[in-house]
Amino acid sequence: MGKITAEGNFEAINYEGFQLTKLDTVIGVARSNSLWPLPFATSCCGIEYMASMAPNYDIARFGMERMSFSPRQADLLIVAGTISKKLAPVLKQVYEQMAEPKWVLCVGACASSGGIFDTYSVLQGIDRVIPVDVYVPGCPPRPEQIIDGIMNIQALVKHESLRRRYSPEYKELLDNYNIENDIDGK
Amino acid sequence: MESKFTNDQVFDALKQQFGDAILSLENTTDNYLTVFVQPNEAHEMIQWLYNHAEFKVQFLTNITGIHYPDNEEGKELVLVYHLHSLQNNFRLRLKCYLSIDNPVIATITDIFSAANWLERETYDLFGIIFENHPNLKRILNEDSMDYHPMRKEYHLEDQTRQDKDNRFFGR
Amino acid sequence: MSEDLTKIDNTNVPANMESHDTIEGEIATLNLGPTHPATHGIFQNVLKVDGEKVLSSEQTVGYIHRAFEKLAERRPFHQITPITDRLNYCSSPINNIGWHMTVEKLAGIEVPKRVQYMRVIIMELARIADHLICNSVIGVDTGALTGFTWMFIERERIYDMYEEVCGARLTTNIGRIGGFERDFTTGFHEKIKDFLATFPARFEEFNSMFERNRIFMDRTIGVGGISAERALNYGFTGPNLRAAGVDYDVRVHAPYSSYEDFEFYVPVGTGGDTYDRFCVRQEEIRQSIRIIKQAYDNLPEGPYHADVPGFYLPKKEDVYNKMEALIYHFKIIMGETPVPAGEVYHSVEGGNGELGYYLISDGGRTPYRLQFRRPCFIYYQAYPEMITGQTLSDAVVTMSSMNVIAGELDA
Numbered sequence: 001m002g003k004i005t006a007e008g009n010f011e012a013i014n015y016e017g018f019q020l021t022k023l024d025t026v027i028g029v030a031r032s033n034s035l036w037p038l039p040f041a042t043s044c045c046g047i048e049y050m051a052s053m054a055p056n057y058d059i060a061r062f063g064m065e066r067m068s069f070s071p072r073q074a075d076l077l078i079v080a081g082t083i084s085k086k087l088a089p090v091l092k093q094v095y096e097q098m099a100e101p102k103w104v105l106c107v108g109a110c111a112s113s114g115g116i117f118d119t120y121s122v123l124q125g126i127d128r129v130i131p132v133d134v135y136v137p138g139c140p141p142r143p144e145q146i147i148d149g150i151m152n153i154q155a156l157v158k159h160e161s162l163r164r165r166y167s168p169e170y171k172e173l174l175d176n177y178n179i180e181n182d183i184d185g186k
Numbered sequence: 187m188e189s190k191f192t193n194d195q196v197f198d199a200l201k202q203q204f205g206d207a208i209l210s211l212e213n214t215t216d217n218y219l220t221v222f223v224q225p226n227e228a229h230e231m232i233q234w235l236y237n238h239a240e241f242k243v244q245f246l247t248n249i250t251g252i253h254y255p256d257n258e259e260g261k262e263l264v265l266v267y268h269l270h271s272l273q274n275n276f277r278l279r280l281k282c283y284l285s286i287d288n289p290v291i292a293t294i295t296d297i298f299s300a301a302n303w304l305e306r307e308t309y310d311l312f313g314i315i316f317e318n319h320p321n322l323k324r325i326l327n328e329d330s331m332d333y334h335p336m337r338k339e340y341h342l343e344d345q346t347r348q349d350k351d352n353r354f355f356g357r
Numbered sequence: 358m359s360e361d362l363t364k365i366d367n368t369n370v371p372a373n374m375e376s377h378d379t380i381e382g383e384i385a386t387l388n389l390g391p392t393h394p395a396t397h398g399i400f401q402n403v404l405k406v407d408g409e410k411v412l413s414s415e416q417t418v419g420y421i422h423r424a425f426e427k428l429a430e431r432r433p434f435h436q437i438t439p440i441t442d443r444l445n446y447c448s449s450p451i452n453n454i455g456w457h458m459t460v461e462k463l464a465g466i467e468v469p470k471r472v473q474y475m476r477v478i479i480m481e482l483a484r485i486a487d488h489l490i491c492n493s494v495i496g497v498d499t500g501a502l503t504g505f506t507w508m509f510i511e512r513e514r515i516y517d518m519y520e521e522v523c524g525a526r527l528t529t530n531i532g533r534i535g536g537f538e539r540d541f542t543t544g545f546h547e548k549i550k551d552f553l554a555t556f557p558a559r560f561e562e563f564n565s566m567f568e569r570n571r572i573f574m575d576r577t578i579g580v581g582g583i584s585a586e587r588a589l590n591y592g593f594t595g596p597n598l599r600a601a602g603v604d605y606d607v608r609v610h611a612p613y614s615s616y617e618d619f620e621f622y623v624p625v626g627t628g629g630d631t632y633d634r635f636c637v638r639q640e641e642i643r644q645s646i647r648i649i650k651q652a653y654d655n656l657p658e659g660p661y662h663a664d665v666p667g668f669y670l671p672k673k674e675d676v677y678n679k680m681e682a683l684i685y686h687f688k689i690i691m692g693e694t695p696v697p698a699g700e701v702y703h704s705v706e707g708g709n710g711e712l713g714y715y716l717i718s719d720g721g722r723t724p725y726r727l728q729f730r731r732p733c734f735i736y737y738q739a740y741p742e743m744i745t746g747q748t749l750s751d752a753v754v755t756m757s758s759m760n761v762i763a764g765e766l767d768a
Contacts, residue, residue, distance in 0.1 A: 040392055042399050042421055043764045044446040044528055047490070051516075051526075054509030069394040086328045087399060087420045090391055113349070116439065119424035120335055120344045121327060140527050215463050215699035246592055248702075248713060248730045268702060268715070268730070272589075272605055279702075300592030303738045311426070326419035326767055335427060342427050 024162050031075070031101075032157035034063040035150075038074035040094065042081025045108035045140040049080045052143035062150055071097035076153060077130075082110035083123045095130045096179060100165045105153050106132045107146055109139045131173050190274040193219040196241060204231060212281070219278040228267070228282050229292040235269065236297055243278070245270040246294075249304040251312035253286075253337045262286040265314055267294075284314060293319040311336035384412065389752070391420050397494070397756060398763030402740070409748040414741040418734075422767040429727040433692030434460050435534060435668075437727070442528040444729060445765045448487035448708040450479045450519070450531045455705035457534050458613060459714040463701045464534075466668070471659040472536040473615040477652045478549070479522065479531060480614075480705075481645040486515045487708030488596075488638040488645075491760040495635055496567060498757045499576045504563050511559060514552055521545035534694075535669040536662025553650055557643075564639055574632060581743045581755030582630035592735040595710025597759055600637045601629030607706040619651045631758040638760075667695045692722040702730075709733055709760055733765040 041049050052059050053067070068074040071094050083091055095104070106126055109115035112135045114124035126132060133156055136149035164170055174181040196219055201208050207227035212220040223231055235243035248268035255262060261283040270277045284291060293316040294301045305316045306325040313334035316322055324331065333340060343352075390401035399420040405412045425444070429437050441452040454476050461468065489508045496504035516526040521544045523531040532538070567573045583593075588601040598605055606623045608616040624640035626633030662669050666685045675682035688694070698720035704713040713730030736759065744752040 044443055047446060048527055050490075051509060051513070054513070055506050056510060056513045067394075069392075082421055082423055084419075084421055084423065086422070087391065090420070094392060117423045117428070118343050118347075118350060118355070119428055120340075120342065121422045121424050124344075124347050124349055142526065212700075214701065215465075215697075216701045216703070218702065220700070245589060247704075247711070248715065248728070250715060250728045252717065252726045266715075268713075272603075272610075275610055277702075298592065299587075299590045300735050300738065303734060307734075324419075326422040328419075335424065342424065342431055 025158075027162065028158040028160060032063075032154040035076045035103075035153070035157065036066055036068045036074050037064050037076040037078045037105075038068055038071055038094070038098070040077060040079045040081075040091065042079075042083065042087070043110070045080035045111070045138075048140040048143060049078065049107060049146060052146045057143035057147060059147060059150060062147070062154065064150070071095075072099060074098055075101070076103050076105060078105045078107060079111045079126050080107035082108075082115065082117060083126050084121050085123050086121070088123050088126075088129050091126060092129045092179070101157075101160070103133045103153055103157065104130060105134050105136065105149055107136045107138075107149065108141060109137055112137060115139060129177065130179070131177060189276045191241065191276050193217070193278075196276065196278060197221065199238075199241070200231070200235075203234060207231065214279075220281065221278070222281050222283065225265070225282040225284055225291045228265075228280060229294055229297075231280065232267065232269065232294055233297055240274075241271055241276070242273050243269045243271040243276070245272050246298040246300045246304075247277070249294075249301060249308055251308045251314055251336070253312060255338045257283075260285040263289050263312060263314060265289075265291060265308065289314040290317060291315075292317050295319060310334070313337070383407075387749070391417070398761055398766065400737070400761070400763060400766060402752075402756075404749070404752065406749060409750075411744050411747055411749060411752055414744060414752075416737070416740065418737070419767050421763050423764075425768040426726075426728055429724055431723060433722050434694055434696060434724070435689070436692070437724070438532075439528065439530050441729075442530055443764050444731065444768060445487070445708055445712070445733070445762045446527060447490050447762060448483035449527065449529045450483040451487075451705060451707050452712065453529060453531045454480055454614075455703065455707070455712055456714060457532055458705065459701060459703040459716050460534050460668075460696065461663075462703050463699050463716060463718060464665075464668070464696050466535055466663055466665050468536055468663045469659045469661075470615065470657045471661060472663065474652045474656050475537060475541065475661065476532070476614045477616065477619070478649050478656075479519075481649045481652075482515050482518060484708055485642050485645050486512050487760075488642050491708075491758070492563075492567075492635055492638055494757050495577075495631070495754065496573075498754050499573055501566065501570075501573070504566055507559070507563055511556060514548070514556070518545060518548050518552065521548060533662065533669055535665045536660070538662075540661040549649070549653060553646065553653070557646055560642060560646075567635070568639070576750075576754060577631040577635060577758070579628070580631045580747060580751045581758060582628050583739060583743050584629060587739070587742065588629060588736075591739040593710070593739070594732050594736070595707070596634055596637045596641060597629075597736055598710065599624060600626035600633035602627055607704050607711050611704070613703075613705060618655075619648045621648050631754055634758045694722070696720070704730065707732060709762070709765065710736070729768055731765045731768055733761050734768070737761050737766060 039049055077095060106112050110117060111126050114122050134149050134152045136145055138145050171181055204227060207224040209222040214220050235241055247270045250266050252264045263284040263286055265282045265284055267280040282291060293305055303325060305319055308314050309322055310324040310326050311334060385406050387404045387406050389404055391399045401417040403415045425440050428440055438453050438456055441456045442449040444452045489512055493505040493508045519526060519529050521542050523529050583601055585602040588598050589603060602625060604623050604625045609623060621644045624637045626637050670689055671682035671685055676686045696718050698718055700717045702713060702715045704711045710732030712732060715728040716724055717726040719725040744755055
């Protein structure tokens with residue numbers, strides 16, 4: 001929102017009018033019901049995540065039929081399990097490889113804050129290296145809790161403004177984590 | 187299944203073959219034969235047990251280390267080999283004292299391929315150096331780590347962590 | 358046509374592009390991991406491949422090293438059970454009960470017969486759960502996802518049974534030092550009768566999809582094989598060793614918890630390849646059902662815990678009314694359990710093989726040294742030898758058939 005300067009040095013005013021807000025809603029609904037997750041499953045929470053993929057709890061009914069293991073084709077990074085300091089650069093690289101818009105769901109106590117492993121080798125929470133949208137506590141969380149987390153992500157996705165990823169606040173967030181944000185193509 | 191040999195039989199055979207290299211016998215709660223041996227003879231002993239026609243100790247169960255900071259000088263680290271004879275259902279432990287200033291011992295990867303990673307783990311956690319090991323690098327921790335975390339003088343927690351205050355966690 | 362088909366026609370290639378006169382073999386370096394599909398776990402294999410053929414492999418593990426051994430030196434004995442859960446998290450009750458047996462061995466505690474039979478039932482259920490994951494995932498890796506969906510429904514029923522006993526699904530923290538926290542509830546009795554009645558038929562349905570399936574057999578026979586001598590030298594135990602032809606099972610060699618009372622076979626394969634490992638695990642599930650039936654039908658009456666007030670929390674009514682019970686309760690919660698100084702090594706037959714606990718205590722609140730002999734860590738070393746000369750897709754199927762659980766690999 002505000003002024004943007006385009007090529008050729010002319011200014012344009014960009015604000016959300018009626019048509020754009022309706023487009024926001026439609027795109028929001030479409031995105032939230034067709035998120036493709038990247039299951040970054042490390043340990044025990046990964047098995048509970050597999051159980052939530054299984055027929056009893058079935059996250060395919062939320063649109064997550066296809067698990068994308070390639071970051072380039074995923075919207076949602078689900079980090080389930082303990083992340084050690086050795087793995088943190090790998091996690092950051094996977095996050096950076098994902099295309100905008102992307103969301104992060106942090107499943108389990110170990111990914112949220114280190115969990116019961118307050119040790120020399122465990123990263124005390126993945127929000128040390130990447131920005132997180134929703135935390136699901138538990139050790140491991142039941143599949144119902146994971147589904148609750150996914151529904152919270154869906155609520156975030158549904159109501160997200162199309163311009164959020166271009167806003168200065170988002171840039172500042174990524175700068176805090178030293179993550180390059182080249183959404184403008186510069 | 188009962189074991190075909192008793193602890194005494196095997197101990198006597200070892201004593202007969204290696205004499206002075208056998209330092210002492212230890213009593214453990216599980217009644218497995220536990221012998222302290224000279225570190226420079228450990229490799230021959232394991233090879234002899236492997237090739238012995240009757241004992242056939244041909245399975246390596248475990249290699250690990252223990253740190254006793256209060257022991258007398260030259261004996262702070264202990265390296266433990268757990269060996270097993272599957273045919274005779276007999277288990278034994280060989281232990282070696284190593285000095286913390288120079289904990290060097292010969293590798294047994296030429297006898298058991300299983301020793302490769304077990305020795306790397308012991309090196310990573312305790313700093314025990316295995317001579318002639320094909321690839322003695324850290325295995326569980328990052329390569330850039332400069333200390334051996336299982337030694338008693340090091341903390342469990344990473345002291346540089348910012349979100350947890352030691353005062354509230356009872357450390 | 359006698360033209361050399363390896364010659365590329367370069368007439369249409371622009372001048373500034375590289376040209377090759379023939380197709381040459383080139384050794385490429387391929388990174389398989391640390392995050393890779395089918396959620397096997399976090400470990401890295403850097404493969405050198407010539408086309409599809411794997412020439413060599415270099416492994417990096419330790420991406421989920423959580424310092425269990427150092428953590429165990431900080432915690433009292435009953436607080437270590439939750440850590441053992443997270444070793445092989447697909448079959449946590451086996452780890453928990455193995456740990457309790459280690460402490461009981463050190464402290465010289467005898468548990469009643471009923472407790473031993475209850476433990477056998479729970480451990481065999483855990484073994485079924487572990488093997489079901491492994492075999493379903495072998496199916497997923499060869500492209501057959503249906504087995505995964507069917508067998509995970511059955512695993513949910515096993516989880517329901519765990520919940521009846523201890524309240525948790527996956528990381529169970531089941532049992533106590535000396536027995537169990539409560540007797541089997543009526544809900545548990547109903548569920549296990551239902552399970553024993555209906556599971557075998559559904560399992561045979563799952564089995565029929567794979568065992569004589571031509572595509573599955575082509576993908577798995579002769580793939581990732583290892584000979585018995587090499588397997589023993591590498592310290593293999595468990596289904597991987599039994600598939601190679603050696604019938605070493607800790608439940609038979611060094612029976613614990615009344616396993617000698619039960620009649621069961623130990624399935625052994627011949628070739629040590631992926632198909633053998635799959636079939637050995639399938640047969641072990643059938644034998645586990647057999648053991649559970651025998652244990653459940655002959656479940657003896659008696660107390661569900663040993664009479665060890667120093668280790669086992671007394672009943673709440675006693676804590677509120679009697680002085681000794683109050684003192685014992687206080688001491689146990691504070692971690693002051695009367696574990697004598699000593700050294701013990703105890704092993705149980707986990708889902709992957711001989712899971713050993715080497716415990717050294719100096720008489721204090723916490724262990725002086727606790728080391729886990731983790732079967733996955735020891736047999737995963739053999740992986741490069743097993744895949745050299747095979748194709749990339751074989752390498753993936755071999756890895757999934759070895760059932761490497763990352764929590765057990767790195768501890």
